[in-house]
Amino acid sequence: MQNILIDIDARGVATLTLNRPEVHNAFNLQVVEELHQVFTGLGQNAQVKVVVLRGQGKSFSAGADVEWMRGQAVAGEAENRQGARQMADMFLAVDNCRCPVVALIQGAALGGGTGLTCAVDIAIAGPKAFFGFTEVRLGIVPAVISPYAIRRLGYSRAKVHFLLGDRIDAATAYRIGLIHYLSDDPEAQLEEVLGHLLAGSPSAQTRIKPLVRNSYELADPTDFTVEQITAARAHPDGREGLSAFLEKRPPQWVFE
Numbered sequence: 001m002q003n004i005l006i007d008i009d010a011r012g013v014a015t016l017t018l019n020r021p022e023v024h025n026a027f028n029l030q031v032v033e034e035l036h037q038v039f040t041g042l043g044q045n046a047q048v049k050v051v052v053l054r055g056q057g058k059s060f061s062a063g064a065d066v067e068w069m070r071g072q073a074v075a076g077e078a079e080n081r082q083g084a085r086q087m088a089d090m091f092l093a094v095d096n097c098r099c100p101v102v103a104l105i106q107g108a109a110l111g112g113g114t115g116l117t118c119a120v121d122i123a124i125a126g127p128k129a130f131f132g133f134t135e136v137r138l139g140i141v142p143a144v145i146s147p148y149a150i151r152r153l154g155y156s157r158a159k160v161h162f163l164l165g166d167r168i169d170a171a172t173a174y175r176i177g178l179i180h181y182l183s184d185d186p187e188a189q190l191e192e193v194l195g196h197l198l199a200g201s202p203s204a205q206t207r208i209k210p211l212v213r214n215s216y217e218l219a220d221p222t223d224f225t226v227e228q229i230t231a232a233r234a235h236p237d238g239r240e241g242l243s244a245f246l247e248k249r250p251p252q253w254v255f256e
Helices: 029-043 066-074 077-096 112-119 134-138 146-153 155-164 170-175 186-199 202-217 222-234 236-247
Strands: 004-008 013-018 050-055 101-105 108-110 122-125 130-132
Touching: 004 029, 013 029, 029 077, 050 186, 066 077, 077 112, 101 112, 101 186, 108 112, 112 130, 112 146, 122 170, 122 186, 130 170, 134 155, 146 155, 202 222, 202 236, 222 236
Parallel strands: 013 050, 050 101, 101 122, 108 130
Antiparallel strands: 004 013
């Protein structure tokens, strides 16, 4: 990896740091490919329990590199479409990651940076962070990030900010649900969140992510939810968690 720093600690927390501070961690095709590769790989690593995504330097991510986007605009249709597909696949890999993904956001998180904020499971920001779907100001649209933004903000709120392309300060981002935690000490808030996540069953957390998605998107999620609770109760973690609660002892989760 040339643009992402990776560290996995003894707890099973994998920290991914976007490492292009000189361009506010804007992503080009290489960064897109690296993010896709690392999120796909971490999803297959059973020892990783939580992923933390952050940016090196002053900003989380200023979104797609404008020079790269300009190059895509003048490329042939096939190359243009392929670049868009690769970016869409990257966001999908973040969303589909087996374990919880937490973003720690400082400074700018604009365009695709706001998209990453919406694609992760939990977003934590400091008071100086700011966001915005700024694509409209460049004559383009927040296309591949729109599913995640609409799920996070809702139909009407997302449409308003897509159209305005306005800057959203941290307090407003917290009020409208774009971020989940706003803290004067984001690092301490991250550790608190990690403590909660690491106390939970990894197998249950893996089930929860598609459970929420399908319960939200399916016209009738009843059969799906029945199958999910049936499988969870029969899983070793389900049996262990219930037994540990009744026996008043810490559970010993299975990592698989």
